[in-house]
Amino acid sequence: MPKKLIDIQGVSKSFGDNLVIDDLTLYIRENEFLTLLGPSGCGKTTLLRMLGGFETPDQGKVIFEGKNITDIAPNKRQINTVFQKYALFTHMTIAENIAFGMKIKKHTKSYIEEKIRYALKLVNLEGFEERMPDSLSGGQQQRVAIARAIVNEPKVLLLDEPLGALDLKLRQDMQYELIRMKNELGITFVYVTHDQEEALTMSDTIVVMNQGYIQQIGTPEDIYNEPQNAFVADFIGESNIFSALMVEDKLVKILGVDFPCVDVGFGKNKPVDAVIRPEDVELEKPGSGIIDGIVTHLIFKGVHYEMEVEAHNYTWLVHSTEMFPVGTMVGIHVDPFNIQIMKKPVSEDEEAIEVEE
């Protein structure tokens, strides 16, 4: 397992009365693609800016390679940032933009020229040296911003929703580009996004955040398949989330009906949250499932059909390759291992993760 590169220890930050990050602890490993994922206002950008040195935490420490860098100015950190709106220097050419950091460090002219050529090749913008930023498209400006950051050979590259302003196709292309670059450069990427698909595609590790707290840390597979609470489940992909009662081990009461499951250790008759992914809901003939319902909505989505099934006063979201027309009575079945049981939040801190409706 690669060693820890950055250690964030119990940092808090508030702006005025607004507590943005509360006692957050997290470490980032060397050569990792780590994504901070969450809705806007969850504190992910603030956290990133603390790594960059643009915000100072009110409490806690940021350790980088064993050294406390909490109060070190941004220009003294071996960390570079790719800003949300690129933040290119509009009064300089592309080459001058890229050369900026190297000139500050007083590298030789030939070294700088060599680096510019290399960087532009890396981001597929050869021949753009003398262009002005204004004359470039959004995607091109984005690549320049990346080139400008990586020529300084940072240990960590911070990216703040870098693809947010691009259109879908370009965004997907850039996702692959970024993965390629990361592998080529062999450095740590810390990536901020609110787009769960982007996070799932690119990351080694995803940190899901909400209202200043970390909700879950894990690989994309962990996060998707085993969300630890209702917020994560709701935020990552689509879900049916129920307020349920754990009757005993391996048996949960959902909408007043007993469902067999595989989870143990929650105690008897304890309130829990239960999550069922729409693709895990199986539709059968009425009476042959666990509960019965009626199809109220149907849309063709290409790979599958998306349906809404009204059952026990709950609208179930169902993805299936089989089509059931609106008005059809159906039976609903869920395999025990597809029911994810999660503890209800009890403390005030955990309250924050309640799903916002």
Added chain:
Amino acid sequence: MKSKTLKQLLSGPYLFWAVAFIIIPLVMIFYYGLTTPEGTFTFANVAKITTPENLKALGLALLLSFISTAICLLLAYPLAIILTGMNVNQNSFVVLIFILPMWMNFLLRTMAWQNLLEKNGVINIVLEFLHLPALEIINTPAAIILGMVYNFLPFMVLPIYNVLSKIDKDVINAAKDLGANPLQTFLRVTLPLSRPGIISGITMVFVPALTTFVISDLLGGSKILLIGNVIEQEFKQGSNWHVGSGLSLVLMVFIILSMALIAKYDKDGEGNSF
């Protein structure tokens, strides 16, 4: 296409106005400046600028307006930075501070400086109370410079503030991020990016300072003649409109220079003075 032509027609009234009240009057100045009272063509009026008195008035006006512009810039830039950093959520507040004094008549405000600067004026009474040496600048070029700085400072602050407040904070952060210390960040990024504001501020201060006759009149004790005073006298007292127009043409050379300067840095052609 049709709606576009139609839209362009909307500027018709203004174009008419501009021709009638901007272009034609300028042509009149050229006409007067390049003819004798009898109506024959001459360069003599323009050449009047070369008489020692007029050259001196022009030279002094250039010197004083240059110094005032420099002082305005030096005062305004840090001020604009501070104002930008204050993060006042309303631009209007900042603009307000500087526009508000204009609601008190400019002549009165300049006059009030007489009260402040005079030998027995407010400032000297305060200085005397503090046992400090008296400030004796009334009726000197220094007082005129003060008057210019006082009157024209807002025209320097506002454009610079406008440009600075539009600079994306992350651009500044990017420079720091790439290793630039605060001084390097300022010199290589902030300053070049604010150049349009500086240029527009300089012209907004330099031209009125160069051509004023009121400030030199009120604070210079009529002892100091600037080119503006000479022209004003030609029109209002000497009654020689031809010479006055000729000298105005000389002034216009400086104005055209500043317009060229603006045009060079204002590529969108929409101005950013306010």
Added chain:
Amino acid sequence: MIKSFLKRFYLVLILILLYAPILTLIVLSFNNSKTRSKWGGFTGKWYVSLFQNKEIMNALFTTLAIALLSAAIATLIGTVAAIGISAMGKRKRTVIMGITNIPMLNADIVTGISLMLLFIAIRFSLGFTTILLAHITFNIPYVILSVMPKLKQTSKSTYEAALDLGASPLQAFLKVVIPDIYPGITSGFLLAFTMSLDDFIITHFTKGPGVDTLSTKIYSEVRKGIKPEMYALSTLLFLSVLILLFLVNMTPPEAERKKKTHPVKRILVRRVAPALLGILVLVGGVYYSTSSNVAGKKQVIVYNWGEYMDPEVLTLFEEETGIQVVYEEFETNEIMYPKIQSGAIAYDVVCPSDYMIERMIENDLLAELNYENIPNIENIGDTYLEQSKQFDAQNRYSVPYCWGTVGILYNKTMVDEEVDSWSILWDEKYQDNILMQNSVRDAFGITLKYLGYSLNSTDRDELYEATDLLTLQKPLVQAYVIDQVRDKMIGNEAALGVIYSGEAIYTQSENPDLEYVIPKEGSNVWIDSWVVPKNAKNKENAEAFINFLCRPDIAKMNFDYITYSTPNEAARDLIEDDAIRNSKIAFPDAKDLENCETFKFLGDKNDALYNELWREVKSH
């Protein structure tokens, strides 16, 4: 910590610089003394008398009317133009924006002059309309430059969306485009309004007789001392704007965050403020139109020296004769002359000095008076009519109004020695303590007299000698002033000042340390007389006006007010105070006037020479 303290400190310093003069003016508005250089105790009386001062109120309403009208018209033309310009190609746009920049960048003095030349060339008489046209001209660019950036931000598709939803182009424009650029329009309007309000130079060149904005009113008052009511008015204006803007900007932070305009603010901005302004100007306009020239009414246009008549006299005249007086003032003969000569403005009755009357007669600018209409001329002393023959050989053009001498006013606490010669004005002891007259003939007259020459000298050598002497004196002079010498001497700003005898009586009453003397070398004895220009449109009214001024009670009223010696012997007899009736200053003996001369017109060539030499002195 230190850094933020420094920032605050710097900000406060700049604010002090910006607001110190304003504070000064506010303090002055409560000053009981009429002169600005003396604190006479606290009073609120100027705030009362302000509203009784017709001239200032007229100027205020003219100013507001011009500011409001010019800003409104400029906003209309400018907004529409901005929309048109934004639809243009790049090249066209650049040219037009270049033209638009001209009034903004051009020197005000050049803009003002060029417009004046235009108006005079097309025989458009200078007045309210010309000021308005000029203001609209320099206001339009501010509007365009405020609206253009907003237009650039709005997307074309909103306009097209409105069309798509069934709006007519006009509806789409009014309901979609205008609300989108509304902030630009309002800020353009406010900027234009402020610029118009604060303008002096352009108004100075484009205004006509009887029309004054606050700026031009103040400028004409600067030389003779600002009326304290003006400070009171400025204070009121400033404070009302401050309060209004404060209310508008006092938005609760919560409402701000939600980007919703607070209803109170919205009502204030959209309804109350414009309504208030509108009402103000409407009321003012009514007031103004009733008090100023209404077409068909009899009127007389008077052009007089500054502060040279009791305003009450004008009211009396209007009441008694039903003739409306349009009153305008000048500061020096040299400023007055070209206005008459150009004929741009048809004045009915003017009050120049002796030598200038001679010049006007010589250049055929004056009409012969019909003395049958001026029976009160019998009250004028014969000596004065005799003296008048020096410039008006047969007493056909002029009626004497005031007379006096030029002498030295000195402060006894600062000057120990006896003052009896002009030489003291060249004494280095008094460096920076001398106030010299800022008019060609007076300055040269004094110097020529000091040298023992005639003050009407046209001898080049004598004039060059005088020029050298004046140049020599310049470093000793604190300032060249005209009427300001009064305030400055009262305020102990200088030890010695050259002053007209008429001012001496007033200054002595305000500051008993002052003494007036006619130097032994002799000086100028002058007469200011009423004349009627040839192009006068109301000659009979003018003569009625002159006759009215010659009535003993009226002449006395004027004497009490302006304290200049009156040639009206019947009026002098009415003066109750013996000390003043027999004052040597007001009515000197023939012996005192032994060496004194009257200015004569020296011909246009010599005038030009004097002017040139004077400029040489000034620019040295």
